[in-house]
Amino acid sequence: METGILLADRYTVDEHVGSGPTGSVWFGHDTLLDKPVRIKSLSPELACDDAARQRFRTTAVAVAELHHPSIIDVYDCVEERRGDEAVSCQIATRVEGVPLRDVLSAGDAWEASATLAFIAEIALVLHDAHQAGVRHHNLTPDNLIVRDDGAVTVVDFAFTTPPPGPYVAPELTRGEPGGEMSDVFSLGAIAFECLTGTPPVDGGDPSTLATDVSPAVAALVTRALTPRPGARFASAQVLAAECQQVDFTAEVLGPLLRRPTPGTDLVAVAASDVVVVDAETPPPVAKRPTGRWRLGLAAAVLAAVVAGAVVSHLPFGHGGDTAGGGDPAGVVDSSSSPTGGADSSSSAASTKPLNDPSSHRASSHRASSSHASPDPTVPYVVGHDAHRAAGELSDAGFNVNTITSGHGQFQCPVRDQSPNGGTTAPSGSTVDLTVRLANNVRQCYQP
Missing domain, CATH: 3.30.200.20 (Phosphorylase Kinase; domain 1)
Structure with a gap:
C-alpha cells in the first residue's frame, strides 16, 4: 500500500x-x-x-x-x-495522541504511585474486553495511545500469534492459546518498564527495580511476570484491585515504615505523621473487593501505634500480602470470607475491624429511617481526564473540589481522589480530586 x-x-x-x-x-x-x-x-x-x-x-x-x-x-x-x-x-x-513508547522514550522512571494508577486503569479496560470474550495478546507500549487529554486508548488487538518479545507471555510464544493471564503478563512488563525506564529481560528481575520502589510494588510486578500463568493474578480485574490496594497501603503505612532516628518517640511520630483511621471516617478501599481484609490490618496497626504500642517489626512477606507471596496460584476469591474460614460467619462479631466501612454504614442505617435511601457509590476516576472525572462525579450526585500541584497549562489525568472510588458517601458531599499540572502530556508520567 x-x-x-x-x-x-x-x-x-x-x-x-x-x-x-x-x-x-x-x-x-x-x-x-x-x-x-x-x-x-x-x-x-x-x-x-x-x-x-x-x-x-x-x-x-x-x-x-x-x-x-x-x-x-x-x-x-x-x-x-x-x-x-x-x-x-x-x-x-483516528486517535489523537502519542504512543506510550514515545512517553517512555526519555528513559526516566515513573513514580510508583503513577505506575500503579496507570496499570490499574488499563487493566480495568482489558477486563471489560475479557468479559466480552476478547483478549489482546499484543499489548506493548506501542499499542497504548496516550491521548491529548491524558487518557489512554488501547489499539491493535492481535489476530495471530505475536513474535517473541519482552511483553509477550511465554505460553503465547510456545504456540499455546493463552488467555486473560497472558494480558496480565504484558501489563506486568509495561509496569516494569514504567518503573525502570527499560523493558524486562527474561521475565524481569526485582533487583533491577529502582531502590525507592517498595517491596510490595516489586512483588506485584514480579508476580504479574511469573512464567507460569496459574501463578499470576487470576484476572486483569484482580491485578487492578491489587494495584489500588498496594498504592493505598503504601500511603497509609508509609510513615510507619520509615526508620526513626535513635531516641525517636514512635508514639509522637505516629500522632503527628500518621493518617489515623477511626470508626467515624472509614478508610478508602480499592474499587474491587480483592484484598479488603488488609485494610482492617492497616487500620489495626495504626490504631495500636496511636494508642502507644511500639512497633518493632511488621510481618510482611509471610503469606499476608497476596502481591508478594502466599497462595502460589494467586487466586483471590472476592466471595470468600475475610477470615478465610468456613465458620467465619459465627465469629464475625469478634473479627470485623472496628473501622470496617460496612459496620459504619450499618450503624448509620440503624440510626436513620428504615426507608432512607442508601448513600450512592463514589465512581472510581483515578487516571481519568479531569473534566471527564468531574462530569462522572457530578452525574453521580457529588460536588467536586480539584486540588492542583505543579505548573503548566496541561491538566494531567486524576492522580488521586478522596473518598476513594467504590466507597459510599452522602449525596451532595464533596469529592477531592488531585490533579498535576504540566507543560505537556509526557511530563504527567515523569517524577
Whole structure:
C-alpha cells in the first residue's frame, strides 16, 4: 500500500505511521463521514492468506462490538485487489495522541504511585474486553495511545500469534492459546518498564527495580511476570484491585515504615505523621473487593501505634500480602470470607475491624429511617481526564473540589481522589480530586 490511493472509493491513505511483522498503520480520511481515520493493513503475504484474512476480519468485528471509550473504535473492513496485490484493512476512528513508547522514550522512571494508577486503569479496560470474550495478546507500549487529554486508548488487538518479545507471555510464544493471564503478563512488563525506564529481560528481575520502589510494588510486578500463568493474578480485574490496594497501603503505612532516628518517640511520630483511621471516617478501599481484609490490618496497626504500642517489626512477606507471596496460584476469591474460614460467619462479631466501612454504614442505617435511601457509590476516576472525572462525579450526585500541584497549562489525568472510588458517601458531599499540572502530556508520567 502507498499514500495517495483511495480505498473502497471512500478512504484516502495520507500518511504512513509505522510497520510491524504483520502489517502497517496509516492515517487517512473518511470522505463519506468527513473524519480522520486510522488504517491498519495486512502485509502483502498475509493478505494473500485466506485464513489470516479471516482471523483479521473476525478480530475487527469483535473489537467493533466492544464500544468502549478506551478501546479503539473499529467500524469498517476493506478487502480489495489493486493490480496484483491483495489489500486487507481495518478502518478505525483516528486517535489523537502519542504512543506510550514515545512517553517512555526519555528513559526516566515513573513514580510508583503513577505506575500503579496507570496499570490499574488499563487493566480495568482489558477486563471489560475479557468479559466480552476478547483478549489482546499484543499489548506493548506501542499499542497504548496516550491521548491529548491524558487518557489512554488501547489499539491493535492481535489476530495471530505475536513474535517473541519482552511483553509477550511465554505460553503465547510456545504456540499455546493463552488467555486473560497472558494480558496480565504484558501489563506486568509495561509496569516494569514504567518503573525502570527499560523493558524486562527474561521475565524481569526485582533487583533491577529502582531502590525507592517498595517491596510490595516489586512483588506485584514480579508476580504479574511469573512464567507460569496459574501463578499470576487470576484476572486483569484482580491485578487492578491489587494495584489500588498496594498504592493505598503504601500511603497509609508509609510513615510507619520509615526508620526513626535513635531516641525517636514512635508514639509522637505516629500522632503527628500518621493518617489515623477511626470508626467515624472509614478508610478508602480499592474499587474491587480483592484484598479488603488488609485494610482492617492497616487500620489495626495504626490504631495500636496511636494508642502507644511500639512497633518493632511488621510481618510482611509471610503469606499476608497476596502481591508478594502466599497462595502460589494467586487466586483471590472476592466471595470468600475475610477470615478465610468456613465458620467465619459465627465469629464475625469478634473479627470485623472496628473501622470496617460496612459496620459504619450499618450503624448509620440503624440510626436513620428504615426507608432512607442508601448513600450512592463514589465512581472510581483515578487516571481519568479531569473534566471527564468531574462530569462522572457530578452525574453521580457529588460536588467536586480539584486540588492542583505543579505548573503548566496541561491538566494531567486524576492522580488521586478522596473518598476513594467504590466507597459510599452522602449525596451532595464533596469529592477531592488531585490533579498535576504540566507543560505537556509526557511530563504527567515523569517524577
